[in-house]
Amino acid sequence: MHRILAKQTLSPNVTRLDVHAPRIAQIRQAGQFVIVHLAENSERIPLTIADSNPETGAVTLVIQAVGKSTNELVALNVGDSIRDVAGPLGHPTEMISSGHALCIGGGVGTAVVHPIAQSLQKNGVRVTSVIGGRSKEWVIFENELKRYGNVVVCTDDGSYGRKGFVTDAAKEILTNEKVDIVYAVGPVPMMRAVANLTRGFGVHTIVSLNPVMIDGTGMCGGCRVSLGNETKFACVDGPEFDGHKVNFDELQDRLGTYREFEQKSLACAAENCRLEKQLSQKS
Amino acid sequence: MSARISTKQRMQITRQAMPEQDAAARAANFLEVNLGLPERLALLEADRCLQCKDPRCMEGCPVGVNIPKFLDLLTAGKIAEAAQSLLCDNALPAVTGRVCPQETQCEAVCVRAARGLPVGVGYLERYVADWAREHRDQLPQIKPQPTGKKVAIVGSGPAGLTAAGELAKLGHDVTIYEALHKAGGVLVYGIPEFRLPKKIVAQEVERLQEAGVKIECNVVIGRTYTIPELQKNFDAIFIANGAGLPVFMNVPGENFKGVYSANEYLTRINLMAAYDFPRSDTPVLQGQRVAVVGGGNVAMDAVRTAKRLGAKEAMIVYRRTHDELPARAEEVHHAEQEGIRFEFLTAPIEVIGNDKRWVTGMKCQKMKLGEADSSGRRRPEVIPGSEFVLDCDTVVVAIGTKSNPLLTATCPELKLNKWGNIVADENGATSLPGVFAGGDIVRGAATVILAMGDGKKAAQAMDKYLATRAK
Structure with a gap:
């Protein structure tokens, strides 16, 4: 069992949980993830490690509540426990040891960019982060990223930072400065847009993918993604890949495989919740 | 051997049939197909054993179960002793009694x-093992030094599990590391409930x-800890982490929605209980026309599972x-009874999808059997111009x-071979001293019993190795 050591709401549906997993906290590297399995009948879900503290044994997970499983996770409070946490899984981020890195994060993906920036800065790389959200309340990890370099904030509605997409700010930086590598993590359309942008500049671009996954150890093949003509498994070959080769259309499509099921699962959970309320009112 | 019954009398007994759930009923549920022999039939069947002086069945068994001995004890009314004898030879008899290919092993040479x-x-192994599961208190607990x-x-x-059982019996301090959240490996994620109830695996693990x-x-292992890290804390290591990555057909359309590896399909249903969605949280696509590509045990498990999930047509290709x-x-045989189409x-040469990239069919070509290949099986050859589309929504x-x-x-x-499997000798010893390996990570894909045989042999070799190491 893995206790929740701390909890913080970062934006309307994004929650930070610090989970006790000492071995993982000790050895995890940027880019790696864990598989979280809340209870007996829960799903196994992959979550990228946003940070860790080897002293307290805490692993930081940043969770966007979208389906039943993620909603259950963010409903946990300090002192509650998660049944299973396995990891750290996946390859660590491909690093550079000098130069200038541009780290681009969109929404909850910003949390995934955090350990990459952290690691780059430790290597002596100059880091510029461009992070974005729909509006001010959706911008996360700004203060954390400021520790590692300059941060440019973008919001779609202009309520905070620059108005516009992260790609607009990234384009300016790529035009005006020498950038050696780009890391981009966020929704699939954002990563695709960044990859299309950086291709023109000829800058190596790494994206972190979060496809459907069950075991996280290479066994199921559900997380397969296409890179050019090659099929790769995100869990054992990734989760980070060359953004210029990823077939984003296929990734986006496969992420929609269980959309109907997700709605059914949520509806069912809501119905159970309603029945439980009725029962508790009666008693 | 008891003189209670003559060889002639033994020869006159015909083989008892395994009672089964009705084919139509079971094709719609996940309960076990085979119901197990009742006592009377089990004793009758055990009497069919001629108690050969030189029993070939034992040689046919990868874990060397002393078959005549446990059958003789059974017929003599000493079932606790029969169970003890069986458990001494085989760490998981309730499992092997259900999933072993007896027809190519012990029963083939009978x-x-x-x-x-x-x-x-197999039926009798299951009978005695099931008795042992229900009467654990009647079996002596041997505490080794x-x-x-x-x-x-x-x-x-x-x-x-087999290696663990053997090594613990010999008094060694055994720790198993499992990557998933439940112990049992392929016995829990791969083999379906109707062939091997999860409760049985759980009981064997508990034992x-x-x-x-x-x-x-x-x-x-390889992520949370590495083998070199384990070597610092353990006197010996046995690697049995299984086969691993599913092979795909490498045909166009294989990443359309509705194409699963058998591993994913079975793991969703067995380990994650997707058949019980939405009470369990993991979903699985419940196709109406499911095409399973392949002809092995895993293919049979997948196609019979599809049928049970409500597929109108479940096919083996x-x-x-x-x-x-x-x-x-x-x-x-069971698949045929359940209405599986072959x-x-x-x-297959291509998976076909609609504009939303959902599977709608599979383009296939007909084959004919040609000359035998190196494995002795006749090689399938393409019949030119025989392409057709098989209508299906799940592959x-x-x-x-x-x-x-x-x-x-x-x-x-x-040391690995060219396919990335660990190289191990007949005792499971690898290129690293004190590190042994067995099962599918050495063999590629094989069977439960061959993996168990590896576990048993490696445990014996490890025991010898450990004895050579000073305390």
Whole structure:
């Protein structure tokens, strides 16, 4: 069992949980993830490690509540426990040891960019982060990223930072400065847009993918993604890949495989919740 | 051997049939197909054993179960002793009594098979093992003298569990590391409930834990710890982490929605209980027309599972014929009874999808059998111009697995063959002293019992190795 050591709401549906997993906290590297399995009948879900503290044994997970499983996770409070946490899984981020890195994060993906920036800065790389959200309340990890370099904030509605997409700010930086590598993590359309942008500049671009996954150890093949003509498994070959080769259309499509099921699962959970309320009112 | 019954009388008894759930009923549920022999039939069947002086059945058994001995004890009314004898030879008899391909092992070499049907060794193994599960209090608990030697086992599948049982019996301090959240490996994620109830696996695991075996789930060797790290803390290591990565057909359309590897399909349903969605949270696409590509046990498990999930048509697509099917004969027979359609001499060349990229069919070509290849099986050859479209909404690819690199990539000293499988000798010894390996990570894809045989042999070799090491 893995206790929740701390909890913080970062934006309307994004929650930070610090989970006790000492071995993982000790050895995890940027880019790696864990598989979280809340209870007996829960799903196994992959979550990228946003940070860790080897002293307290805490692993930081940043969770966007979208389906039943993620909603259950963010409903946990300090002192509650998660049944299973396995990891750290996946390859660590491909690093550079000098130069200038541009780290681009969109929404909850910003949390995934955090350990990459952290690691780059430790290597002596100059880091510029461009992070974005729909509006001010959706911008996360700004203060954390400021520790590692300059941060440019973008919001779609202009309520905070620059108005516009992260790609607009990234384009300016790529035009005006020498950038050696780009890391981009966020929704699939954002990563695709960044990859299309950086291709023109000829800058190596790494994206972190979060496809459907069950075991996280290479066994199921559900997380397969296409890179050019090659099929790769995100869990054992990734989760980070060359953004210029990823077939984003296929990734986006496969992420929609269980959309109907997700709605059914949520509806069912809501119905159970309603029945439980009725029962508790009666008693 | 008791003189209670003559050989002539034994010869007159015909083989008892395994009672089964009705085919139509079971095709709609996940309950076990075989119901087990009742006592009267089990004793009758056991009497069919001629108690050969030189029993060939034992040689046919990868874990060397002393078959005549436990059958003789059974017929003599000493079932507790029969169970003890069986458990001494085989760490997981309730499992092997259900999933072993007896027809190619013990029963294939049974002298009675020469004239009529062999003794139902599998049925009787199951009978005695099930008695043992229900009467644990009547079996002696042997507490061995602790040796003080620590052994790590990677993987809690059939090879790992068997090795753990053997090593614990010898007094070693055993810890199993399992990557998933539940122990049992392929016995829990792969083999369906209707063939091997999960409760039985759980009981076998419990029995090992009672014998002192520690199991740590959610530990992925190669990620959470590496083999060199384990070497610092353990006197010996047995690697049995299984086969790993599913092989896909490498045809166009294979990433359309509705194409699964058999591993994913079965894991969703078995380990994650997707058949119970939305009470369990993991979903699975419940196709109406499911095509399973392959002819092995995994393919049979997948296609029969699809049928039970409500598929109107569940099909096996196999490029050879019925006679070449590598699956266990009983599984093929059960599948046929349950109304599984077999498309023999058929090879897929493309998965077809609609504009939303959902599977709508599979383009196949017909094959014919040509000359025998190096494996002795006749090679399938394409019949030109025979392409046709098989109508289906779900495709499950069950054509095998390749080695998982997670562990081996973080232990470069470990010698691998060209397919990435660990090289081990007949005792499971690898290129690293004190590190042994067995099961699918050595063999590629094989069977539960062969993995168990590896576990048993490796445990014996490890015991010898540990004895050479000073305390």
